[in-house]
Amino acid sequence: MVVLRKRTQAPRPIKSKLEEEFVSEEEQEEQDYSNVCCEKCGSGRHAAKLLLCDKCDRGFHMFCLRPVLVEVPKGQWFCPSCSNHKNLTNFPLVQTKIVDFFRIRRCSQSAEKFVSDSRKKRRRTNGLVVSKKRRKLLPFVPSDEPVRRLEQMASLATALTATGTEFSNELTYVAGMAPRSANFERERGEVVETAIVLPKDDAKTLGLCKSMVEQGEWPPLMVVFDPREGFTVEADRYIRDLTIITEYVGDVDYLRNREHDDGDSMMTLLTATNPSKSLVICPDKRSNIARFINGINNHTQEGKKKQNVKCLRFDIDGECRVLLIASRDIKKGERLYYDYNGYENEYPTEHFV
Numbered sequence: 213m214v215v216l217r218k219r220t221q222a223p224r225p226i227k228s229k230l231e232e233e234f235v236s237e238e239e240q241e242e243q244d245y246s247n248v249c250c251e252k253c254g255s256g257r258h259a260a261k262l263l264l265c266d267k268c269d270r271g272f273h274m275f276c277l278r279p280v281l282v283e284v285p286k287g288q289w290f291c292p293s294c295s296n297h298k299n300l301t302n303f304p305l306v307q308t309k310i311v312d313f314f315r316i317r318r319c320s321q322s323a324e325k326f327v328s329d330s331r332k333k334r335r336r337t338n339g340l341v342v343s344k345k346r347r348k349l350l351p352f353v354p355s356d357e358p359v360r361r362l363e364q365m366a367s368l369a370t371a372l373t374a375t376g377t378e379f380s381n382e383l384t385y386v387a388g389m390a391p392r393s394a395n396f397e398r399e400r401g402e403v404v405e406t407a408i409v410l411p412k413d414d415a416k417t418l419g420l421c422k423s424m425v426e427q428g429e430w431p432p433l434m435v436v437f438d439p440r441e442g443f444t445v446e447a448d449r450y451i452r453d454l455t456i457i458t459e460y461v462g463d464v465d466y467l468r469n470r471e472h473d474d475g476d477s478m479m480t481l482l483t484a485t486n487p488s489k490s491l492v493i494c495p496d497k498r499s500n501i502a503r504f505i506n507g508i509n510n511h512t513q514e515g516k517k518k519q520n521v522k523c524l525r526f527d528i529d530g531e532c533r534v535l536l537i538a539s540r541d542i543k544k545g546e547r548l549y550y551d552y553n554g555y556e557n558e559y560p561t562e563h564f565v
């Protein structure tokens with residue numbers, strides 16, 4: 213793959229015959245490709261972001277591709293026509309064996325029951341005492357119809373299958389990456405942003421959400437495919453502010469092992485004063501719906517207005533974890549978006565829709 217990085221609009225200087233014979237290989241390559249324009253927008257500007265297809269040699273700006281490509285791919289890259297990337301017209305593709313795909317266990321404790329039980333408890337204990345209320349996290353409320361829940365699960369199964377990812381709903385510690393202890397045995401002062409300890413009630417609510425997923429009581433979310441945004445997630449019923457949407461999961465690794473990774477879904481888990489101890493979540497092999505939730509464009513007011521989910525780090529029983537939580541009431545059919553740059557300003561979102 214050739215990435216045109218230093219192409220300028222200035223006319224090429226005329227070379228002497230002798231000079232022409234000694235054109236370096238690199239220069240030759242730049243000359244050969246100097247007339248390449250982007251197939252989408254027709255412009256040859258922004259050469260550093262103009263990728264050439266390894267099969268047909270046609271050019272494409274990374275930001276003109278749909279979905280936008282944020283990193284120059286390592287190794288070979290094929291344009292949309294050469295990669296045989298089929299638009300997912302029959303979405304979702306996978307409707308069968310959902311129970312096996314997500315390793316669902318059958319037995320039931322519904323979220324509504326949990327919410328009404330905890331409301332009853334609160335009413336009983338509040339009495340006349342006026343206490344300053346902390347706003348508690350809420351468990352997601354699954355859709356009522358089992359068939360609809362199956363469709364939601366099928367949509368996620370489709371997206372996971374299309375991206376070659378296995379379903380997992382927990383952080384995973386895999387041999388050869390960061391050990392579990394790296395996320396547990398953190399010393400004071402070692403971590404730059406200390407995660408807030410998740411209050412006991414909220415930890416219980418998170419536990420309930422996890423067990424609901426295990427039993428097929430699915431969050432009311434549908435993965436859809438958008439030609440401009442790629443896979444993206446929509447609310448499939450009204451979701452109240454402060455509802456737990458999902459935990460961000462995947463393999464935990466040291467950031468230093470992933471610095472040259474071209475994945476676009478890596479999430480910061482821990483930023484340590486000693487950079488060699490910083491951790492990231494990598495959802496490319498194992499993950500859940502979190503990796504399909506799209507980001508806001510941080511560079512426009514319109515983009516910022518779309519945000520309806522926030523991404524928070526918590527200390528839960530000594531382990532740092534990342535949760536995605538509704539940051540306002542979300543209507544049925546609304547797409548979910550959060551700020552990819554909530555903690556750092558590293559994610560290039562200027563070409564996001």
Ligand SMILES: C[S@@+](CC[C@H](N)C(=O)[O-])C[C@H]1O[C@@H](n2cnc3c(N)ncnc32)[C@H](O)[C@@H]1O
Binds near residue numbers: 440443504506
């Ligand atoms: C964490 S992934 C989200 C899921 C992704 N859309 C997919 O199809 O797998 C991040 C990538 O999604 C795309 N993306 C996320 N938010 C977007 C937005 N608002 N507009 C366009 N593309 C977006 C970009 O390609 C980005 O690199």
